[in-house]
Every structure is written in C-alpha cells, then in structure tokens.
Amino acid sequence: MNIVDALVDHHQVLRNLYQQAETDPSVFEEYTKHLVVHHTMEEKYFYDYLEKVASARHDALEAVNEHHIIEMILKDADGFPRDHDHFDIKIEGLGEYTNHHLDEEEAEIFPMAVQLFAAQDLNTLGALFLEAKDKLLNVKLPEPPRDIDTSGAAAAKNAAHG
Numbered sequence: 001m002n003i004v005d006a007l008v009d010h011h012q013v014l015r016n017l018y019q020q021a022e023t024d025p026s027v028f029e030e031y032t033k034h035l036v037v038h039h040t041m042e043e044k045y046f047y048d049y050l051e052k053v054a055s056a057r058h059d060a061l062e063a064v065n066e067h068h069i070i071e072m073i074l075k076d077a078d079g080f081p082r083d084h085d086h087f088d089i090k091i092e093g094l095g096e097y098t099n100h101h102l103d104e105e106e107a108e109i110f111p112m113a114v115q116l117f118a119a120q121d122l123n124t125l126g127a128l129f130l131e132a133k134d135k136l137l138n139v140k141l142p143e144p145p146r147d148i149d150t151s152g153a154a155a156a157k158n159a160a161h162g
Helices: 003-023 025-050 057-078 087-116 119-137 153-161
Strands: none
Touching: 003 025, 003 087, 003 119, 025 057, 025 087, 025 119, 057 087
C-alpha cells in the first residue's frame, strides 16, 4: 500500500476513535495513542521527504507545525481530570482541530505528494509506515511503580548522610 493510502486509511481510524471518545471518554487514551503514533510516523516516513521538495516545503512545514499544536492540546488534556465536567470540551477541541488537519492533508498535501514522488517510492514509504505503526501501537510499556516517595524526604535523608 502506498503511503498516501496508508495515511488516509489511518485517518479514518482516527476519525472513528474521536467519534467514540466523544461519547465514551474511556476511548480517549486509545485515540491519543493512535494520534501520537500516526503523526510521529507520518513525519518520519512522509513529511521528512516532502520537506526536501522545494515546491512542497512550506506546506510540509505547516503540517508538521500543526502536529506540534496537536501535541500541545494533548499535553493540556493529559493532565486534565477525566471526570471533570469540561473534559468532553478537551476531547471536542482536540478532535475538531485534528479533523481539520486531516481534511487539509487529504485535500491539498496528499494529492501534491502523488504528483511529486514515484509510485515505487510511495509504496516503499507506505510499507515502512504500516510496519512502524503496527509495531508502535502494539508496544506495552511496563507500569511505573506507584510507591515512589515523592515527598523529598529521601533527598533530605541522603543529604544528612552525605
């Protein structure tokens, strides 16, 4: 599958997860996981190449900048209590901004890329994107310990003995 088709397919997954998260906040974590993996691998296997084409550089840099804005919205939502009255507003804001970004990519940037790159190169990048996305989405990180003393008492104790 070429990179454009792979990205468009994953865009639909992102849109579906957003719709689910709007009515079921427990889906939010899955949505954000897909979103982070998507834009990180999209930058690596798509935008890093598109930026090198003079006629596409501005659009590529603008899209990557939008990824950074999405990351800031994610950071804001990450620390927000899930049971807060306004958490659904965080989901809505992230989803609306992201959907606008996805629509813009599909309407303007992806058609340009199809014109600029050889089919073989698009297929190579698509295969790499799919492989990386699948691996990253299936990574299970170890749970951090819950019994770490964050009171500062250990530092004071260490200083007294040092």
